[in-house]
Amino acid sequence: MTKQPNVPTTAALRLTGTKSEIELVLxxxxxxxxxxxxxxxxxxxRGDSNQYAYYLNDLQLPQLGVAAPPTPTPGEPQPRPWDAVLGGQGE
Structure with a gap:
């Protein structure tokens, strides 16, 4: 499935550990x-009185890079993939 822009990704997560470990992760x-x-x-x-489970439902991941790339202008030179590495040097 392809990620759609501006639609948050959701998941469910079960954290286990001591209360302080879980609170640190949160x-x-x-x-x-x-x-x-x-x-x-x-x-x-079960089995360890110091171990707990904590459930996160509908976990939404932060939105990174949701801005659309600029539309290229016809007639202008377009950046090549290697320009970022070579600093835009000509051929």
Whole structure:
């Protein structure tokens, strides 16, 4: 499936670890402009009283590079793919 412009990507995610580890990951995601829905509950995991699961629903990834490229003007020289590496040097 091709990503459509200006349509957020959504996913579901299950985080596991200690409460402080999960809270650290949530802080990093918030700092990177991720958005999600959750009920805010930490679910204890079997076998280890210090391990929890935390569920993120409808996780929306940040929109990067959604601006459309400029339309080329007819008759003007167009940049070549290697110009970015070579600094726009002529042939």
């Amino acid at each position: 802080a990093v995601l918030r700092g990177k402009d991720f958005f999600w829905k959750t009920n805010g509950k930490f679910y204890p995991q």
